Amino acid sequence: xxxxxxxxxxxxxxxxxxxxxxxxxxxxxxxxxxxxxxxxxxxxxxxxxxxxxxxxxxxxxxxxxxxxxxxxxxxxxxxxxxxxxxxxxxxxxxxxxxxxxxxxxxxxxxxxxxxxxxxxxxxxxxxxxxxxxxxxxxxxxxxxxxxxxxxxxxxxxxxxxxxxx
Amino acid sequence: xxxxxxxxxxxxxxxxxxxxxxxxxxxxxxxxxxxxxxxxxxxxxxxxxxxxxxxxxxxxxxxxxxxxxxxxxxxxxxxxxxxxxxxxxxxxxxxxxxxxxxxxxxxxxxxxxxxxxxxxxxxxxxxxxxxxxxxxx
Numbered sequence: 506x507x508x509x510x511x512x513x514x515x516x517x518x519x520x521x522x523x524x525x526x527x528x529x530x531x532x533x534x535x536x537x538x539x540x541x542x543x544x545x546x547x548x549x550x551x552x553x554x555x556x557x558x559x560x561x562x563x564x565x566x567x568x569x570x571x572x573x574x575x576x577x578x579x580x581x582x583x584x585x586x587x588x589x590x591x592x593x594x595x596x597x598x599x600x601x602x603x604x605x606x607x608x609x610x611x612x613x614x615x616x617x618x619x620x621x622x623x624x625x626x627x628x629x630x631x632x633x634x635x636x637x638x639x640x641x642x643x644x645x646x647x648x649x650x651x652x653x654x655x656x657x658x659x660x661x662x663x664x665x666x667x668x669x670x
Numbered sequence: 671x672x673x674x675x676x677x678x679x680x681x682x683x684x685x686x687x688x689x690x691x692x693x694x695x696x697x698x699x700x701x702x703x704x705x706x707x708x709x710x711x712x713x714x715x716x717x718x719x720x721x722x723x724x725x726x727x728x729x730x731x732x733x734x735x736x737x738x739x740x741x742x743x744x745x746x747x748x749x750x751x752x753x754x755x756x757x758x759x760x761x762x763x764x765x766x767x768x769x770x771x772x773x774x775x776x777x778x779x780x781x782x783x784x785x786x787x788x789x790x791x792x793x794x795x796x797x798x799x800x801x802x803x804x805x806x807x
Contacts, residue, residue: 575691
């Protein structure tokens with residue numbers, strides 16, 4: 506079976522969210538995921554192609570040992586790094602670049618920052634939770650989404666509210 | 671000499687300092703990320719009160735912390751106690767042997783997203799971190 510998938514389908518973050526349980530639906534979802542991963546390597550479209558993976562790994566390397574912050578921080582573990590990488594891979598193509606950091610509880614952070622009043626921070630926990638907080642002018646948003654392999658719409662929407670395309 | 675009562679009670683107009691010992695807690699433009707203010711897994715966030723310390727004395731405390739933990743002091747984030755208190759947190763004087771001005775920011779909410787939201791407001795109030803003077807290293 507040959508299934509052609511257009512680039513526009515890969516751009517849309519909703520493309521992966523309509524998965525059915527049939528073998529065909531799972532096959533299509535797998536092909537979409539593989540196609541997106543391939544395009545994430547693209548220098549023009551993908552976050553990985555823009556060197557994001559290297560930035561992420563540098564943070565992981567710097568925070569792999571306890572007390573990396575001088576205040577008794579817990580180390581980042583490999584599972585957290587892998588989840589962060591998978592989350593980036595699941596973001597829509599063309600998503601603006603985040604910067605990476607770490608928090609003392611061993612969470613890896615991604616920040617989309619336009620200004621002090623337009624900023625979004627996401628913490629990736631080892632359990633696959635995405636804790637987020639955003640300042641959007643005079644409004645604030647914060648909460649938790651669970652990462653199941655797809656970028657939560659709430660978080661994608663916040664990224665584009667902070668940094669409009 | 672500072673009165674003992676003044677030392678124990680932290681007023682809202684006091685300046686507090688958080689020493690930055692991890693490079694990625696600062697953005698490329700020198701502003702402070704909220705990550706620097708997350709207390710979890712600890713209940714409190716460690717800070718130093720300015721009180722009547724001279725700049726050089728404050729930096730010396732930062733350098734001492736950096737030396738004790740074998741880290742590089744990347745900067746200092748100063749903010750008013752008032753911003754902390756606005757978010758229903760408390761600043762509690764907690765002197766330690768090498769730092770009589772040490773204090774803890776306590777009473778943080780338990781859930782992580784709420785902590786992040788407060789940390790973002792603290793970071794926003796700081797803006798740019800102060801760079802540590804190179805001649806003290």
